[in-house]
Amino acid sequence: MKNERFNIFSFSGKMKTLHLSWIAFFITFMVWFNFAPMLQSIAATLNLTKDEVKTLLILNVTLTIPARILIGMLTDKYGPRLMYSGLLAICAIPCFMFALAENFQQAAITRFLLGFIGAGFVIGIRLVSEWFDEDELGIAEGIYGGWGNFGSAAAAFSLPALTLLFDENGWRYAIGLTGIICLSYSVIFYQSIRDTPQGKEYEKSKVSGALEVTSKSDFFLLLLMKIPLYGALALLVWKLSPAGVNMFNPSISYTLYLSLIAIYALDCFQAWRVNRHIFQKPVPHCHRYQFKQVAVLNVLYFATFGSELAVVSMLPLFFLEVFELSPAAAGLVASSYAFMNLMSRPGGGWLSDKFGRKPVLLILTAGLTMGYLLMGLMNSQWSVGLAIIVAMTCSFFVQSGEGAVFAAVPLIKKRLTGQIAGMTGAYGNVGAVCYLVLLSFVDYSSFFLIIALTAAIGFIFLLFMDNLEGKTAEESATETTTDLIDVT
Template structure:
């Protein structure tokens, strides 16, 4: 049986029995809950800011802390998932990551809150596991769509939390808790959900369509691991395409993280909205993940089918340029309805750019998917950290910072010109693509042994 026949060649959302689709559903759900816990405190920052008497600079430091540790975490998780597989990696990340989410309520000062916010940021590495798991479960004709959809639905947690956490907060206030206690108890909810998901991930997923790492042919697996372990990380570090994608992802996912952190407080301060209304509007940005990131991956796959790997890269560059232009427009809007409309347009291009990025990543080096996913994913957080310093500066208002950020994104789109593939790479990708399309046409998506009874 060739390798492609072990991967899903289509996405059947109602399939909960096959290993690829079970991994798909649990990976996006796990990422959703991690994102929910990661940014659960963001829509409540107006309350926290008042209680702890935080300055703008301190709020900026907290924003930076929430994404800074994720840079290191994503690099480590990318290395780890190549070695122990996504199942065990995600299980530990979910359960251990839930601890600081639930315990942030113990904060009683700027310093302690900053430390907990830093620790929570580690769960942002969940993205790497999600992208790895779908990359090894789906064939080339749909891998971009699978990666984009699982990540997009996971990112949706960033939008849902903007809407839901103020409601959890209001619920605790309505049953008698004071505001300074309500936000603390509200943060326990996402933590508990993460623990439950970690248990489910361990029980109901496998590392690959064939099974778990520990159960596969030891000889071939050890040979593969040895090769990956000895040279994959160094090889990835030397590849300029990896670093170009690192910058690209910083300009799209880094921007999304930044908006998730500042959107609610931006609408609260600049449009004089109450906490609940500001959170609902800010949540619209993240809700675009329902379909926008999937579109980026889908169009990436379509471009790959028609124009090859260079088509995937060309699409990515165009989307990133449009993102930068839309962000500059959003920064200039002082009329609330227009601000909301341009934010939604901007969000569309942000998330399509993210999806298009990870329709390219699986083709850079198939022997180091986890490592490269980790490096590129870390780029998103580096971008968010750099943007965080911009929003921290007292000399720039938030609208001015957004405009500068938009210009930076547009300029970064030119780095896609560095992402090139050799004629041999294009040939191999074409052969694999044609094989997966033929397999799909023949109805051989999944063999019986890859379906859990």
């Protein structure tokens, strides 16, 4: 890997892996958000209320929370090639089901199931980290995430136009087409990818069932950081209960609440089972990592990717209602926010490679705070052009921040990268669920200002993060050697 030049125009070796990976991620995002730019047409066909439409937005991002945790563990155990191709193939099924939905209940169930495809991001993070050295990892992960995220923008400006070729059910054909693409690429990916370069061993997680930590204090911090993951799922149950859209009756709602408590207790037990040895014998210093680093990145991804998911979901409606644009025009204008992914996320990774992880994150987090403050001031008195400029500027800092976060994630503990990426990625979805539920109760201006506030909180948390520099230990799969790798 060290002898191979980083050439974005190459399609061999590590660059082939990078390109095939971001294309896979691009397709997952296109499928994941294929309905957002056509919500008005879907709502008219299925006779959905405004509250039901917002519920679909929440459902679309909720299952990704546990899915990213699970897929992260499975990726560390079975490898990215099998997991990514399998995920693409399986998630094509609920995509087809949503295209055939006839009422809110069917649409809600299939949108919830489609949230599983959002876990694909975690797989690529581990795959790319296997093929690129530390001095190129930030920009490589940024290209993977940024160009892949552009799938939502591609859906926003292409699918509404495609529906015009058909009748009022044109959205069904458009969504069905994304499912066909997803299914087809699963075969291409499986046939074209290797988990690691020739001669390199894939480092698997030693144990499964929970994330490993290396100190007593980190164990209790891990249990604390799990609570928001279940809290977001409880928030969804509340939204579907009689207090929300009344999809669940009180008995089902209370049963689900109790189930979440029981699953959290089981999760804590699994964490104890995996990590109880740290209470009996301290982990050698050279094999330790600080879970505090993971916790800080979780909070930052809550504010960055969480806000991106929420804003990408609601921005077409925002421009349609506030600026009274047509659905096709609103989708095209809204895609400007996601369009920035092409350069911003790779840029955030590149800046982290050049100037260090923490300093870059501090600057970008401050920038996205100011960006959302400006978006909170947007109203119908603004010109559409100015609104687009502000949205794109805010998007630059948001997505560069995402790139900087995942320039740091693979450097914490290599063989746990899938699980760490899974937890950090899941926090992005926790943020999306929280923001979209809040959108049910506040106006657009307040929505953007609340995101700005949480970004400012993320900035404060970032002050407690240590610089990722020096050396970190990585055990080989046979546990007979320990390699020191640069993480500057």
